[in-house]
Amino acid sequence: MASSMVDRKAAAADFLPPETITNMPSRNHNRPPSDQVAERKVRQAIEEAASRNTQLLGELEATAHAPGLFNNNQIKIEHVDKRLADLEPEVQEAIAAANQQLKQHKSYRDSVAKKFVYTVLKKKGAFDEKAMREEKAYHEVLEKRHKAEAKLNELKADKAALAIETKELEELVERHGAAHKAIDGLYSKIFDGPTAGFADEDEQEEAHKLAKLALQERTEALKAAVRGVKAAQAVKVAIERALFEKQRASFENHSDIFSQRGVQTILKRCVAYINRGLELSDEAVEAIQATPGPDLTQAKKSLDGLFIAARAVAQERYHSKSQNAELIERLGFTLTKALDAQKKYVDAMKKVSESRRESIRRTARALEDERRALQQIRQSAFETTVGFGAAAPAYHECCDRAPGFEHDSHQQSASIVEPVVTELPEDAEPPP
Template sequence: MDTSISMVDRKAAASDFLPPTVVDMSIRQDVHQHQHHAPSDPAAERRVREAIERAATRNSQLLSELEATAHGPGLLGNNHIKIEHVDKRLADLEPEVAKAVAAANQQLKSHKSYRDSLGKKWVYTLLKKRDVFDEKAQREERAYHQVLEKRHKAEATLNELNADKAALVVEMKTLEDLVGRHGAAHKGIDNLYSDIFDGPTAGFPDEDEQEQAHKVAKASLQERTEALKAAVRGVKAAQVVKLAIERALFEKQRAGFENHSDIFSQRSFHGTLSRCVAYIDRGLELTNQAIDVLETRPGPEQLLAKRNLEQHLTTARTQATSRLKDKSQNNALLERLGSALTSALQAQKEYHESMKKVSESCRNSIRQTARSLENERRALQQIRQSAFETTVGFGAAAPAYHECCDRAPGFEDDSHAQTASIQDPTVAEIPVDSEPPPDYEFPAEGSAPNTTTEAAPEPSTQAQTSAGYRSSVAGPVSDLGGEVTLTNPRGLPEAS
């Protein structure tokens, strides 16, 4: 039989039960760019044929095992469904059985109160109402037998369900062994074909082309997996922004308790606000990080939500860095700060939801790419099996290879599993008695608070201005701009 005709016939037969392979045009172009058919090498072709002939018996055994155990995965899945159904019925029936047992026990007490009570029987006899007593006793006895029958039926049903579950569990072990054999056969075929066909295969150019397409599909899935991992990091960063805002709100509340008129309480007030600023800065950092880690271009919804959150956090930071001179002004400042942080919480929720849409889009892309990878893998397996049939002959070949197990869900699960180890970003808690962050300055102890109502300048600007000014005067200089002398211990500006 002509080899080329056999290949065509085999591929046509395989197409009857294979789903169409879906590959993007970009992938096809990549395949053709990387595909280089080696010139004919009779010695290399002979070595490939010899390897196929040596593996023919093993291939036949594995395919026969695959066919004999092909029903295992389906039966195992059905068995799982049956056990879940039985468990649900047991969960529903057990309260009914308990209720029936309680009703039977209660009715038994009422029945015994007539059957075993000599005093009650004597009183009814003395009153010449023995027939009334007998009627009530019979009624209680009938009622007891009725509830007892319901109890027995419920308990019988419960016992049957437990027996069914025990039988399913025993069957489950047998099916698990069968599925284990089936999986081992799949793995054996994969390894056998990989040893023979991986890399350039002389005499089988169509196998080389399909192998390259499979590699491209596999790389595409990994690329989308990396995009998903980045999106998950972005979602986690957007979520942790909430923690930073909540801690900033807590510091704002503490500042309200420390807001008094004396100079020492003002120092404590501004120290508390410095911790609030540190948490706001961490929130801004995480807000930017959520977008920056993405490997895909963020959409307008994500950019708009990010900008909205940044505006609220920046407004809150401006309020928290303001230094006012009295208690009433600070109360108004805290009210504005609380309003800005509350708005930031709502904006964070919207930002988090928008980032979740990015990760969901990545998951959908992975699902489609996993399906494409499975289609390419199946096509590759079919071509490799046809190589056995054209080399050793149809008469000596095993049952035709057909893919009984869909691996696309497994590819998808493997991609999702790579995101399980991603940790949440941290928002380090600042101890209450710690020094404020170095980029937040407030008047030194014993000096008058700054009376400006505007935001403090940037730390670097403050440091340069202060250093430059102090180098131009003879004596020590206070933060208020005056020279500290024995007659001017607070460094107030001299009046001429």
Template sequence: MPARRHNHTPSDPVAERKVRQVIEEAASRNTQLLGELEATAHAPGLFNNNQVKIEHVDKRLADLEPEVQAAIATANQQLKQHKSYRDSIGKKLVYTVLKKKGVFDEKAMREEKAYHEVLEKRHRVEAKLNELKADKASLVIEMKELQALLGRHGAAHKEIDALYSRIFDGPTAGFADEDEQEEAHKVAKLALQERTEALKAAVRGVKAAQAVKVAIERSLFEKQRASFDNHSDIFSQRGVQTILKRCVAYINRGLELSDEAVEAIQATPGPELTQAKKTLDGLFIAARVVAQERYHSKSANSELIERLGATLTKALDAQKKYVEAMKKVSESRRGSIRRTARALEDERQALQQIRQSAFETTVGFGAAAPAYNECCDRAPRFEHDSHQQSASIAEPVVIELPEDAEPPPDYMYYEDGIARPKQMEAEPGSNPQNRASQLDSVVLQTNHQGLPEVT
């Protein structure tokens, strides 16, 4: 790591003496803690290795136990066959009377041989199972011993961190290099916090994009209800129109979630994400245009509902691509977390080394022995902690509308029959238009089959 060079004002001699006095008073405890770290340094690595070994043994046990049970069942079945010749006086008598005792003896020998073969196989797999169980038992005992050492090791790390923090946090008179490195450590820590917030934002975007699927599926369910009502004589066409209003409400919710997803990432979306959103929103708008049409004949409504279903099905495919594009953003930020966690750990280790050197220069190498050696890399822990913060983010809710709701709650219907969520109402004095005019470069066309296309 390149040295940082700065100009420093002369240190206050009184303040510097106080710092050195504190270091001298803590030197004995520092030495004890360093000795404890050295004595238990092997525990973390062995503990992790043993965990992996136990996982492998558990997998082999899980694979072998069914094989053992099958071998036992086969041996028991073969034993019955063997006994049917070995212990059956009646069967032996019949063969003797028929002067076929040689045939009987041959079959009995064959069954006995088969039994011994399956019995030998049973013993082999049982021996292997017992060996694995013994290996695991030995590992479990060793893990208990390592667990105690691991606890001691962690406690020593925690105490030495607290000791150094108490002595050196903030301006430390007489140790300008420590102040510089402490500042570098703070900057690295802040950078990881910023990357963590960026990752949480991306995860919120992914969750919102995933929730779009729920809105589409509920729209498709309303489309199915509308189709049923349209073909049933006991329902009026007004009922079909009411159901289509509910479909519009879910479509509007899908559009809201689409916006929420891209807004959540708090960054300008790249070309792939922009195109994925544009395609999805275009299909939503096309579906809404169809669902807002009003007819009073079964045939016209049937054709309308068919177009609506086809467009919403396309929207499902577009939603998948939107989620994939959003996930690329979150994966990129996960990679940034990994690099930043590594940088933070490098700065932390450098800070610990400088702080230990302060003990060495103040009280001498002998009093501070053994020398400080960073035995535990904390970068994976920093990375894990960042990911944990984003793991609890919940997917946005798509509220299910009550079946008897007309019009759907939280939505208003204007005289033109177009449904709009309240938050999309136009400002006073403005000309209310549907959302199609609010999206950049989205043009809806109709192909020769009457299905809306997005260009």
């Protein structure tokens, strides 16, 4: 840097006045000394890491073909496995058919008694014709068996060859991944945070951080939607248990030893499950942390309306078997309709989660675009600082990480479980 300024002043001395040369502005004019020191440190770190950077870029280039071929082989093996699964029963069937036909063939070929009977009856020609027909049939099914077995063996050989090739590629894939991880760490160590002298790197690093934050926010939104779906799904358990209690109440009502108190106690348990269903319905829509759309609002309204109607029926009190029977029938009809409404509620909730999954897909792609742009700028810093030759081969992003970002987001929601619908102990008095 200093030598270039000396060269500029030396060249200017041939045709500029001395006072002009003396007052010629410096490249670091108006820059604080601390900034100049910080920039020198960054450039020194780049120079010191140049050899390692070149080594890693060479490793990436040498193994760049492996991930694609490895994935292709995995797909091929899956296809071969499917064909093997389809073919193996066909081979077993062909073997069984050949064995059966062989018995038929032997019954004519090796049976002296049968041959003797036909000869005595002077039907030797008929015997020979049948024997020939059975032999021909045997050879036909035997040929089918051999073809099927040959095809099966060929597929097994293909799979074995693919397995060997995949095993070799697996080592290259591991090397490739390790090189990516190492170069990420190398660049992170040099460039993370404010990087003096590389304003464009700082700007792109900020864009990358914002893209990563956006993906985290979308992931949290997806987790909220999945919690909503799980709560909506748990509503079904509450309805099914309420229906079970309704059935128990029906048995109690028709029993020889009729107990009005027993029917009412069971219906109270039914009400407890209905109330739990209403709670879960509320939890589901609250979980998504957003104003529900019209479809979801309508689905919840329909479900809640049926719950409220079922609860009102279950809280009615009668003193005769016939009145109770009519009440229990209405209760069962309403709860059955609630099951249908619950399905629609889950479907509406799933639309929210699917929309958020699609948003994650777009955000993961945006994050990958920003990451690639950042890596390109950081590699450019090596090229401009130590020269293209020292930093060769040129950086090339060979692996798309967007699917991985998307997968990681989905994995965070995969462990979310349905809320519990606590089962009331048998014959226990339900809560008031």
